[in-house]
Amino acid sequence: MQWEIVIGLEVHAQLSTHSKIFSGASTAYGAPPNTQACVIDLALPGVLPVLNKGAVERAIKFGLAVGAKINSPSIFARKNYFYPDLPKGYQISQYELPVVQGGSIVIQADGVDKSIRLTRAHLEEDAGKSLHEDFHGMSGIDLNRAGTPLLEIVSEPDLRSSIEAVAYAKTLHALVRWIGICDGNMQEGSFRCDANVSVRPRGSDKLGTRCEIKNLNSFRFLERAIDYEARRQIETLEDGGTIRQETRLYDASKDETRTMRSKEDANDYRYFPDPDLLPLEISSGWIEQIQSTLPELPQARCNRYVTEFKLSAYDAGVLTSSRETADYFETTVKQLPTQAKLCANWIMGEINGQLNKDGIEINDCPISSAQLAALLTRISDGTISGKTAKTVFESMWNGELDKDADAVIAAKGLKQISDDSAIEKLVDEVLAANAQQVTDYRNGKEKAFNSLIGQIMKATQGKANPAQVNTILKKKLTG
Amino acid sequence: MTLSVNDVKRIADLAYIEINDSEATETLDQLSGIFNLIESMQAVDTTEVEPMSHAQNVFQRLREDEITETDQHALYQSIAPQVEADLYLVPQVIE
Amino acid sequence: MFNDSLKQLSDQLSAKKISSTELTSDFLRRIKQLNPEYNAFITINEEMSLAQAQTADKMIAAGQAGPLTGIPIAQKDIFCAKGWLTTCGSKMLSNFISPYDAGVIERFNQAGAVNIGKTNMDEFAMGSSNETSFFGSVKNPWDPAAVPGGSSGGAACAVAARLAPAATGTDTGGSIRQPAALCGISGIKPTYGLVSRYGMIAFASSLDQAGPMAKSAEDLTLLLNVMTGFDARDSTSLQRETEDYGRDLQKPLNGLRIGLPKEYFAAGMSNDVASAVDKALDEYRKLGAQTVEISLPNAPLSIPVYYVLAPAEASSNLSRFDGVRYGYRAESYSDLADMYRKTRAQGFGAEVKRRILIGTYVLSHGYYDAYYIKAQKLRRLIAQDFTDAYRQCDLIMGPTTPTVAFNLGEKSGDPIQMYLSDIYTSAANLTGMPAMSIPIGFGDKNRPIGLHIIGNYFKEAHLLNAAHQYQLVTNWHLQSPI
Secondary structure, rough: EEEEEEEEEEEEEEOOOOOOOOOEOOOOOOOOOOOOOOOOOOOOOOOOOEOOOOOOOHHHHHHOOOOEEEOOEEEEEEOOOOOOOOOOHHHHHHHHEEEEEEOOOEEEEEEEEEEEEEEEEEEOOOOOEEEEEEEOOEEEEEOOOOOEEEEEEOOOOOOOOOOHHHHHHHHHHHHHHHOOOOOOOOOOOOEEEEEEEEEEEEOOOOOOOEEEEEOOHHHHHHHHHHHHHHHHHHHHHHOOOOOOEEEEEEEOOEEEEEEEEHHHOOOOOOEEOOOOOOEOOOHHHHHHHHHHOOOOOHHHHHHHHHOOOOOOHHHHHHHOOHOOOOOHHHHHHOOOOOOOOHHHHHHHHHHHHHHHHHOOOOOHHHOHHHHHEEEEEEHHHOOOOOOHHHHHHHHHHOOHHHOOOOHHHHHHOOOOOOOOOHHHHHHHHHHHHHHHHHHHHHOOOOOHHHHHHHHHHHOOOOOOHHHHHHHHHHHHHOO | OOOOOHHHHHHHOOHHHHHHHHHHHHOOOOOHHHHHHHHHHHHHHOOOOOOOOOOOOOOOOOOOOOOOOOOOOHHHHHHOOOOOOOOEEEOOOOO | OOOOOHHHHHHHOOOEEEEEEEHHHHHHHHHHHHHHOOEEEEOHHHHHHHHHHHHHHHHHHHHOOOOOOEEEEEOOOOOOOOEEEEEOOOOHHHEEEOOOOOOHHHHHOOOEEEEEEEEEOOOHHHHOOOOOOOOOOEEEOOEEOHHHHHHOOOHHHHHHHOOOOOEEEEEOOOOOOOHHHHHHOOOEEEOOOOOOOOOOOOOOOOOEEEEEOOOOOOHHHHHHHHHOOOOOOOOOOOOOOOOOOOOOOOOOOOOOOOEEHHHHOOOOOOOOHHHHHHHHHHHHHOOOOOOEEEEEOOOOHHHHHHHHHHHHHHHHHHHHHOOOOOOOHHHHHOOOHHHHHHHHHHHHOHHHHHHHHHHHHHHOOOOOOOHHHHHHHHHHHHHHHHHOOOOOOOOOEOOOOOOOOOOOOOOOOOOHHHHHHOOOHHHHHHOOEEEEEEEEEOOOHHOEEEEEEEEOOOOOOHHHHHHHHHHHHOOOOOOOOO
């Protein structure tokens, strides 16, 4: 039988606010335990939540970026369950009437555009952390993270492969960073995925029983967990078994998923509207104001690069994979408006290559877009060849001479020789010294031509303009 | 509606309150009486009525995104049952 | 002095006839002497009270005194007060020293009032007799065999027995008004949202509202002026212009239309209460008011609706008591879940557990719509009844309680009978409207009777005006059991 894999993702994006969603405690990562847990985060008797405007703004921003409906009023609800990292014994979340309803995201998988529908995105608070180092057989609870604002983004089951799931997660990841609502740091848990996976016979329109795989905090784990889980479900069904609805954990070390809890053990969360929080009104004026601060979105920018700069769809896609890269490209190309392709090639090639090699982000790129533009200008005006430019680039990357391309070219004497009479003189000298090869060439040995070019370039330490050398040499030999 | 001892035990389990058999039986009697009283609600037709969650018909006020709290963990942990290395200690959490 | 009004005490303080330190010491001495008998206070902290009194004396000397500066106030043990044991009447918090101040406590502190002690109460404010307190029941000063009412039983007892000039209470279903009635004092539950709930340990968040308890309506106005006001830390706190709740005290009652709900004058009210209410209404007619019969058809459902909504919210509000970060933790347990279950089984008393179970059940899967949503719909119908009634009348009056104080132990084994003590009071919490109780005489066994006065949203000044005018021509509020 042919099987179809059906996947929906729930992504928890930590919103980049300074303070927590319901308290004035800091959300900064990495503070010593419990130093950022105030009376509200600790759920002391009598404390009350007050909603952070910044968290709501970010949720609205997301909703607008995915073309969703912004609900007003929107309602906060309590999700009741006991866990030591959940101080109130309930999580403030949203159930009916989340801030963001619907919307969609376009992904590219196997070179094809596909629109993935979103169900909703709601605001909620994060829990603390249980540390399992051995405290005489006990666990330690750190509540610094408790109350950190999260946007839970839920997709419809529109994804059909782990590749699509990863493409969706990456697009979403780029989007939340692009619009500045989440830093996307997956190591710090700022962007976490749960995957709902089911399989069904190809052609069927009925959904199979799904399993939810929790807390996938890298794209690689997401892909492997889905692949494993789909294989497990297909094998189970092909062996005549049935799939139990359950929550599973992915064990990266064994590359497998295992049961965490079955549906029967699932908690009865007793959702109800939080009586401490009144309905949230989101006025059209507020929405318009946020809309006006929304940057040009990746999809729109990608399309513009194709029409405005005549880049290929692939190049435009790579350059708009993050807002920082796209901004870097645009400030570079602004200084070289006729050389968009040259700028694109250098950013995708040399810049990205060096960034990867050094393991840094484009924000920390040691060469500014202005410095890169200065270098590329020297290629386009013929001062240096593309090959020489790579040498200059390397010096600049290493911080030599204030990363000034012209200074590096001058100091290293890399300026191209483009003076016809100077080149002619050089050619004459080389021809005089290599009479045999001249004869060979004239007798039809084409290879001798390249050898002569090599001699000329060597004599100028590669600085002679290769095109000019070529033309002049040809003229002398045939003339 | 009729409650059973098992219902009482299930609710106590959800509420994380230990309850033994005799307590459950006693609680069942009391809860049954209370739910009989509560059942009188069902006599009124409320099909068209909007539920009322809050006494005042007003919207939520929002806080500016500012850090207003400082570290006071020593004070807060001075009243905790068990603390070590600035962490609240609980019996092993098993996931 | 113990019988003096707040105004009289304030005048003596500003005239330097007495210092706050002396006044505070006098009340502390009286508490020491009489509290063992009444059990009105859970915590007395002389050192902290006297320190506040000294601060107040400095304020007075510096000419910075307000109407409550230097005056001892008994604080219900539901308000978190920094450095004070704050138990909420529960074993669960029997070791909880609050690291922060409630909004109400802050406002009294700023006004220069002295916290004279934390008063006894039903555990987590769940009860109508003060018998559910982990710290023992409180005696009614009019009759030691009787309950003082609840949940603010310690507060009502303290004021009635003159252990404090005034007290704070909280009211979720009648917890200020019912004990005020049973102890023969005055008490008001303001409109929901006027007094900050920050730092007031939550029972049912959408119903809880703090208010003052004192001898007279005039005293209540001074207390309300301090207690009310916007607090940004409470999302349900209302932003309104500051008002003087005593501004209308002297207004005559000519033309006042008093609504008498026929549902509240039906069977269930005892004869002594009925006749006292009738006499009080006669007094109001003499003062120029007229009475009109009104109907609140859904009001009789207040009790079932209340006993769905309040436990539902409470079951969630009380989930934070788990023995992890503060409070009681069971001594022995086998694992994490066992620690939770034993901590909560041992830390909560029977009534609290009962309400948590009711609340958990009505919110659980499959029952939510039939109970919780149904109750919220009826809540709207009840509120609508009151709004409609105010087209025909300015204020609504009736008995605060169906009977005078019952005996200690009389209803403690019968939760339903106990719940019915709030039959007239809980509607004001469901609607969020202001309501108060004032003493209007004595009934069976010479136990006090209260008149319930309910008004539309933000009509506190009007309620207090009506109460004060009555108190100008009667002296029930001046009577003291000792």
